[in-house]
Structures are given as C-alpha cells and as structure tokens.
Amino acid sequence: MQHLIDTIEQQLSRSGGESRRLFHGRGHCYPGLEHLVIDWFPPVAVIRLYADVDAAWLDRLCGSLQELAAIEALVVQERGRGREARQRIVFGEVPERLPAVELGLRYWVRPLQNQNSGLFLDMREGRRWVRDNARDARVLNLFAYSCAFSVAAVAGGARSVVNLDMSRGALAQGRENHRLNEQQTADVRFLAHDLMKSWGKLRKLGPYDLILIDPPSFQPGSFVADRDYLKVLRRLPELAAPGCRILACHNDPMHDTVFVRDLVAEACPEFRLQQLLPNPDDFPERDAGRGLKVMLFEREA
Numbered sequence: 001m002q003h004l005i006d007t008i009e010q011q012l013s014r015s016g017g018e019s020r021r022l023f024h025g026r027g028h029c030y031p032g033l034e035h036l037v038i039d040w041f042p043p044v045a046v047i048r049l050y051a052d053v054d055a056a057w058l059d060r061l062c063g064s065l066q067e068l069a070a071i072e073a074l075v076v077q078e079r080g081r082g083r084e085a086r087q088r089i090v091f092g093e094v095p096e097r098l099p100a101v102e103l104g105l106r107y108w109v110r111p112l113q114n115q116n117s118g119l120f121l122d123m124r125e126g127r128r129w130v131r132d133n134a135r136d137a138r139v140l141n142l143f144a145y146s147c148a149f150s151v152a153a154v155a156g157g158a159r160s161v162v163n164l165d166m167s168r169g170a171l172a173q174g175r176e177n178h179r180l181n182e183q184q185t186a187d188v189r190f191l192a193h194d195l196m197k198s199w200g201k202l203r204k205l206g207p208y209d210l211i212l213i214d215p216p217s218f219q220p221g222s223f224v225a226d227r228d229y230l231k232v233l234r235r236l237p238e239l240a241a242p243g244c245r246i247l248a249c250h251n252d253p254m255h256d257t258v259f260v261r262d263l264v265a266e267a268c269p270e271f272r273l274q275q276l277l278p279n280p281d282d283f284p285e286r287d288a289g290r291g292l293k294v295m296l297f298e299r300e301a
Contacts, residue, residue: 043072131156137209147174207241233267256289
C-alpha cells in the first residue's frame with residue numbers, strides 16, 4: 001500500500017494543479033494492481049476499479065487518500081465489460097461537472113459519469129502536438145467527442161476546424177469547452193452526423209491540412225476497428241490537401257503500432273509515417289505498443 005501512496009503523492013506533486021492520472025495500473029507496471037486507475041480532476045480524485053477488490057484494502061486506500069490535503073473529494077467507480085457499473089462518493093462534495101485544466105486550457109468534465117467523463121487524459125501529448133502545429137491549418141476532427149482537439153487547434157491558431165461526431169450531446173459539450181476558453185467559433189463547425197454517410201459533406205468543406213482520427217476502441221453499432229478503421233482511411237485522400245498530415249490514434253490493447261501503420265500503407269500509400277508521439281509520463285506501459293498509439297503521417301508532395 002505504501003508504494004501505491006508514494007506513487008500517487010509523486011503524481012500529485014507533478015500535476016501543478018492540472019488534471020493528471022495519479023495511478024495507472026492498467027499499464028501492467030504494478031503487478032497485482034492492473035485493475036486500478038486513479039484520475040485527478042482537482043480537487044476531486046476518481047478511483048476506477050476494473051475488478052472486484054477486498055473491501056478492507058479499498059477502505060485503507062480511501063483513508064490514505066483522505067489524508068492528502070490536495071484531495072478534497074473522492075469518488076469510487078466500478079467499471080469493466082460485463083460488470084455492473086456502480087459508483088459512490090466516499091468523502092467531500094463532488095459537483096456534477098467541473099472545469100479540468102490541461103496545458104493551460106480548460107475542459108468541462110463530469111467526475112460522476114461512469115463512462116467518458118469528458119476528457120481522455122492519455123491524449124494530452126496529442127493535444128499538445130495539435131496546439132503546437134495547427135497554425136493556419138484547416139483541421140478535420142473525426143470522432144470529435146467533446147472537441148478537446150478542436151480547443152487545442154484553435155488555441156494553436158488553426159484557420160478553421162470541422163468537428164464530426166454522432167453524438168449531439170458530445171458536440172454541445174464541445175461548444176461549451178470553446179466558450180470556457182473564451183474562443184471564437186465563427187470558423188468552427190459541429191456536425192452531428194454518421195461519419196460513414198457524411199463523406200460528401202466533408203468533401204465540400206475541405207480540403208484539410210490536418211486530419212485527426214481518434215475513434216473509440218470498440219463500440220458495436222458505431223465503430224469496430226478491425227472492420228471500420230480501414231473504411232475511414234480509404235476516404236482520406238479525397239479530403240486531404242497536398243502535404244496534409246494525419247494524426248491517427250488507436251487505443252485497443254489487442255493491436256500494436258503495426259496495425260495502424262499497415263492500414264495506412266494499404267489505404268493511403270502516399271502518406272508516410274513521420275513520428276510516433278510519446279504517451280504522457282503518468283501512463284506508464286510495460287509494453288508501449290499495447291497502450292495508446294498516436295501516429296503522425298504526412299502526404300507526400
């Protein structure tokens with residue numbers, strides 16, 4: 001238990017008041033704790049459990065976290081496929097939503113929401129790259145969710161952004177994220193469409209200098225990587241401007257980097273792999289290829 005608490009305290013000290021993962025057991029770097037994740041949305045910590053744990057052990061963990069001055073509230077969530085999703089507030093007051101800060105930008109999150117709280121913390125380096133490289137770019141953000149990439153792109157000086165997601169609710173939160181950062185959205189579009197039926201619309205709004213692809217890992221009825229990732233990639237050449245860059249993301253532990261690289265080689269042979277972005281240091285992985293993959297491709301002139 002003490003090693004676990006030491007790791008959490010170390011991550012708290014590195015956070016600088018911003019959102020962060022305090023403990024990442026799912027990276028298999030902490031034997032016996034693969035089922036445990038703890039996220040930090042100051043001042044709220046969220047324990048996520050992907051397997052049953054001993055009640056006395058969990059009580060000791062919660063008690064240790066309550067002793068840390070920075071943590072004013074704690075939520076415990078039980079998650080995982082095939083398990084009943086449950087949650088409880090252990091101590092403190094937890095608002096329905098609160099603004100999470102990342103790299104100086106703010107995003108609304110819902111710490112009491114069992115799935116998809118509003119900001120995927122492991123994509124921090126991807127958003128950093130977009131902010132640093134979006135100046136004057138026409139950006140297409142596929143699977144936009146709450147438009148965090150869009151906020152980063154506008155902060156980086158993007159000329160325009162097109163966000164596409166099937167969920168109107170997620171896009172509404174995306175608009176609120178832009179407002180939270182006092183960003184103008186005259187050149188930002190929010191399209192609540194089925195991607196597979198929207199190619200004509202996207203073509204009319206293009207071409208694009210930067211295309212962001214961050215699909216769900218596995219979402220039957222919406223996106224299954226083995227079946228659908230290739231379908232998306234095959235349509236990108238008709239949307240891409242000369243010299244266009246693609247940031248292709250994938251977070252299925254069953255696939256390594258070769259999966260995405262080979263799909264791009266098959267569907268978009270004129271695009272070349274330029275860089276594999278590093279994952280945040282608060283997401284240690286024993287096998288890096290099984291964690292989040294964020295791969296940068298560029299279209300040859």
